[in-house]
Amino acid sequence: MSVETAGRAEASRLAAASLIRQPLLVALILIVLLLALGEMLSPGFASPQQILRLLIVAALLGIVAAGQNLVILGGREGIDLSVGGIVSLSAIIAGNVMNGSDGGILPAILACVAAGALFGTFNGVGVTLLRIPPLVMTLGMLGVLQGLLVVIRQGVPSGRAAPALSEFVTRPFLLGLPGIIWLWVLIGLLMAFLLRRTVFGYRVYAIGSNEQAALLAGVPVRLIRVSLFTLSGAFAGLAGLCLIGYAGTSFANVGELYMLPSIIAVVLGGTPLSGGKGGYTGTMAGAVLLVILQSILTTINIEESGRQVIFGLTLLVLMLFYGRGRAMRA
Amino acid sequence: MANLTIRGARKAYGATVALSRGDFDLKEGEVHVLIGSNGSGKSTLCKIVSGSVRPDAGEVLIDGKPVSIDGPRAARALGIATFYQELSLAAHRTVAENIGLPELPGKGGIFVDRARLNAIAERHISRFADVAGEGFSADTRVEHLREDQRQLVEIMKALATEAPILIFDEPTSSLDRAQVERFFEILRELKAEGRAIVFISHRMDEIFSVGDRVTVIRDGETVGTSQISETNPANIIRQMVGETELAVTEGAPPATVEAKAEAVLSVAGLSGKGFAGVSFEVRRGEILGFGGLHGQGQSAVLRSIFGVSPAAAGSIRINREERAIRSPREAIRCGLAYVSGDRGRDGVVHGRPILENVTPIHFLRNRLSLVRPGSLRERAAKPLSALKTRFAGYEQPVNALSGGNQQKIVIARWLIDRPDVLLLDDPTKGIDLQAKADLFALIRSLAAEGMGIVLYSSEDAELLANADRILVFNSGSVSRELTGADRTRYNLYHAAYEAA
Ligand SMILES: Nc1ncnc2c1ncn2[C@@H]1O[C@H](COP(=O)(O)OP(=O)(O)OP(=O)(O)O)[C@@H](O)[C@H]1O
Ligand SMILES: [Mg+2]
Numbered sequence: 001m002s003v004e005t006a007g008r009a010e011a012s013r014l015a016a017a018s019l020i021r022q023p024l025l026v027a028l029i030l031i032v033l034l035l036a037l038g039e040m041l042s043p044g045f046a047s048p049q050q051i052l053r054l055l056i057v058a059a060l061l062g063i064v065a066a067g068q069n070l071v072i073l074g075g076r077e078g079i080d081l082s083v084g085g086i087v088s089l090s091a092i093i094a095g096n097v098m099n100g101s102d103g104g105i106l107p108a109i110l111a112c113v114a115a116g117a118l119f120g121t122f123n124g125v126g127v128t129l130l131r132i133p134p135l136v137m138t139l140g141m142l143g144v145l146q147g148l149l150v151v152i153r154q155g156v157p158s159g160r161a162a163p164a165l166s167e168f169v170t171r172p173f174l175l176g177l178p179g180i181i182w183l184w185v186l187i188g189l190l191m192a193f194l195l196r197r198t199v200f201g202y203r204v205y206a207i208g209s210n211e212q213a214a215l216l217a218g219v220p221v222r223l224i225r226v227s228l229f230t231l232s233g234a235f236a237g238l239a240g241l242c243l244i245g246y247a248g249t250s251f252a253n254v255g256e257l258y259m260l261p262s263i264i265a266v267v268l269g270g271t272p273l274s275g276g277k278g279g280y281t282g283t284m285a286g287a288v289l290l291v292i293l294q295s296i297l298t299t300i301n302i303e304e305s306g307r308q309v310i311f312g313l314t315l316l317v318l319m320l321f322y323g324r325g326r327a328m329r330a
Numbered sequence: 331m332a333n334l335t336i337r338g339a340r341k342a343y344g345a346t347v348a349l350s351r352g353d354f355d356l357k358e359g360e361v362h363v364l365i366g367s368n369g370s371g372k373s374t375l376c377k378i379v380s381g382s383v384r385p386d387a388g389e390v391l392i393d394g395k396p397v398s399i400d401g402p403r404a405a406r407a408l409g410i411a412t413f414y415q416e417l418s419l420a421a422h423r424t425v426a427e428n429i430g431l432p433e434l435p436g437k438g439g440i441f442v443d444r445a446r447l448n449a450i451a452e453r454h455i456s457r458f459a460d461v462a463g464e465g466f467s468a469d470t471r472v473e474h475l476r477e478d479q480r481q482l483v484e485i486m487k488a489l490a491t492e493a494p495i496l497i498f499d500e501p502t503s504s505l506d507r508a509q510v511e512r513f514f515e516i517l518r519e520l521k522a523e524g525r526a527i528v529f530i531s532h533r534m535d536e537i538f539s540v541g542d543r544v545t546v547i548r549d550g551e552t553v554g555t556s557q558i559s560e561t562n563p564a565n566i567i568r569q570m571v572g573e574t575e576l577a578v579t580e581g582a583p584p585a586t587v588e589a590k591a592e593a594v595l596s597v598a599g600l601s602g603k604g605f606a607g608v609s610f611e612v613r614r615g616e617i618l619g620f621g622g623l624h625g626q627g628q629s630a631v632l633r634s635i636f637g638v639s640p641a642a643a644g645s646i647r648i649n650r651e652e653r654a655i656r657s658p659r660e661a662i663r664c665g666l667a668y669v670s671g672d673r674g675r676d677g678v679v680h681g682r683p684i685l686e687n688v689t690p691i692h693f694l695r696n697r698l699s700l701v702r703p704g705s706l707r708e709r710a711a712k713p714l715s716a717l718k719t720r721f722a723g724y725e726q727p728v729n730a731l732s733g734g735n736q737q738k739i740v741i742a743r744w745l746i747d748r749p750d751v752l753l754l755d756d757p758t759k760g761i762d763l764q765a766k767a768d769l770f771a772l773i774r775s776l777a778a779e780g781m782g783i784v785l786y787s788s789e790d791a792e793l794l795a796n797a798d799r800i801l802v803f804n805s806g807s808v809s810r811e812l813t814g815a816d817r818t819r820y821n822l823y824h825a826a827y828e829a830a
Contacts, residue, residue: 197700198700202689202693206679213675214690215658216668216676217662217694218694220659276680277681
């Protein structure tokens with residue numbers, strides 16, 4: 001091999017390496033590839049209606065993942081396993097508050113977001129003041145929520161979505177896209193603003209990257225960490241409300257399917273589980289990617305349990321690629 | 331029993347020469363003291379003998395025969411056992427296992443002879459039983475012990491080897507009086523048995539109480555050996571300092587800060603973990619130095635003033651106003667700034683852009699909630715250029731910079747809004763000479779503009795060249811204040827090595 005070709009091989013290897021380090025770009029490429037694959041497996045997979053449906057499902061996941069993203073960014077093994085429970089609880093609350101009437105939408109929004117924020121705050125307090133590891137704290141909270149769901153469900157009808165809410169989630173609203181997609185875009189913009197243009201956002205990265213340095217620089221570390229969990233709960237609450245708009249009525253543990261995917265979406269989007277870097281734009285791409293993957297698995301007749309196995313494996317593989325360097329150093 | 335000789339030992343780590351010429355001669359039946367300031371190369375010399383560091387040059391002889399010590403096992407086979415300054419204990423194992431396991435035949439085997447293990451350990455533990463303090467027993471795990479108790483275990487581990495040559499690298503630094511006395515009793519017995527013992531300590535009283543001969547090491551060179559009975563502390567310190575260092579450093583500030591300048595920080599009777607009864611005042615325009623051996627409470631005092639671990643007792647006044655500071659956040663609001671030398675742990679927000687690294691204090695002091703990158707860049711530019719910071723752009727991740735430039739970024743964050751008092755906790759640790767020079771130039775000009783500065787440096791030369799006044803710390807309290815013409819290395823060492 002001549003020196004020149006060796007150099008060129010080296011250059012293309014470097015280019016490939018830097019590409020891998022751009023998770024957002026990788027995710028976008030994968031999205032296109034997966035859509036093409038889906039279309040091959042089952043013609044019509046990538047039709048406009050289908051893509052729209054995928055986007056709605058991705059928006060629901062994306063809203064949950066926004067909170068998950070914040071908690072993970074804050075570092076110190078930050079993770080929120082209780083989001084699924086909060087989504088389920090919130091769907092029930094929403095259904096019962098609205099009970100099919102449009103007048104109940106506003107109270108339902110308030111109730112869902114407040115309930116989510118409340119449970120999120122409990123998580124945050126447990127993690128900061130009681131020093132319970134997030135994994136344990138939020139897993140415990142998930143257990144509590146699941147117990148609560150069983151109690152609530154006994155004899156109480158789970159309620160119905162208000163028609164306007166269903167319309168908001170499923171019917172085209174502007175430029176052919178339903179309201180929930182626009183809501184998601186808005187959340188994306190707000191998250192970008194929060195993380196890049198507010199002192200709060202800078203502080204989130206600071207505590208996620210080096211908590212001791214942040215503390216010495218006067219960052220109110222505990223307050224910030226509690227608010228991250230609060231926000232995560234609030235986002236999950238909002239997602240629960242939207243979910244009942246999508247499904248019409250709430251059924252048992254609807255939220256359970258959000259725990260693992262919300263974490264995968266965040267990691268796929270380039271935020272390592274060790275926190276301190278990454279952002280929400282990538283997570284949005286991650287959510288879309290994941291939903292398409294899910295849909296392909298359904299298309300080729302893989303059962304729910306099989307999909308869970310595949311998701312778990314995906315997360316492990318992702319950890320190998322993205323999570324390792326930082327985690328080793330921390 | 332055995333005699334040990336080291337000739338011309340040399341060891342460099344990259345550009346740092348840890349030991350440039352080590353000559354040392356140890357006889358059986360003596361306690362041979364090795365003394366020298368922090369970083370002079372004592373541990374390096376010990377590690378060469380104990381096989382954990384390979385020298386670049388030089389030779390080791392035992393009873394006149396050259397030997398090659400190419401690892402800790404080789405050293406043990408030659409009858410050399412070592413107490414390591416940084417300790418060599420397995421935290422998750424019990425006291426008995428730490429003491430006895432290395433001595434059991436067939437170590438690493440599957441079955442351990444518990445009875446023999448405990449017998450070995452018990453023999454050594456019993457010697458210290460009445461001085462070891464609470465919570466010390468054969469089956470306590472080392473991770474649950476206090477620092478002094480860990481040192482005792484390391485001592486016992488060395489004793490358990492029954493080796494003819496014993497090296498103790500600062501075995502008494504955390505021990506209390508009674509523990510030291512007990513240890514010395516044992517040393518005297520071992521000496522009587524004909525063992526050869528190296529003993530390192532920074533405490534003059536200990537050296538004169540247990541030593542037979544003393545070798546002084548200065549800047550990596552052994553400069554002389556004398557009989558303890560024929561020398562005195564002043565002589566030893568003179569040897570440690572060198573003849574040229576008996577005067578005030580050239581270029582040191584003339585110490586003309588007027589006594590009438592107002593005190594910007596006054597600390598009275600401050601006591602906490604690692605320090606007691608510390609009182610001092612810093613005036614506007616003054617650089618107050620903290621000196622002494624490493625770890626005598628200097629950092630602990632600074633961190634407690636800054637609210638990292640608030641003091642148990644004492645008062646702090648800033649601009650004559652009494653303040654109860656319970657967190658760094660409150661300290662910053664009171665006008666304090668704190669720069670740690672451990673920038674990786676306490677300063678840098680890793681992997682984040684420079685802009686995020688220079689702004690946190692500005693946000694806090696101005697109670698901002700929105701970020702305006704344009705105006706932030708403008709504000710950060712001045713302190714960054716005053717420090718001659720070299721960087722490509724504000725979006726560059728901070729880790730892409732050299733260590734010195736990273737530290738400049740960390741310092742710059744405190745200077746966007748001027749603090750009243752700048753607390754510097756060994757700020758130049760591990761940064762290059764140019765960066766140090768830039769930093770001290772800035773510190774002096776900040777002082778000239780009226781800031782009060784407290785500078786702890788582990789490098790005596792830095793203190794002597796920059797401080798208007800130096801407080802020498804010894805065992806957690808201020809043992810002496812050096813001003814004007816008294817600010818010499820000799821006086822600094824004298825105060826640092828005095829019995830506390
Ligand atoms: N592994 C290493 N890598 C780089 N530099 C080193 C290393 N070990 C020691 N040094 C440097 O070599 C010099 C001598 O270190 P050494 O530990 O021998 O000093 P010492 O006399 O034992 O000091 P102390 O009294 O603080 O224990 C110091 O400047 C130290 O920073
Ligand atoms: Mg040493």
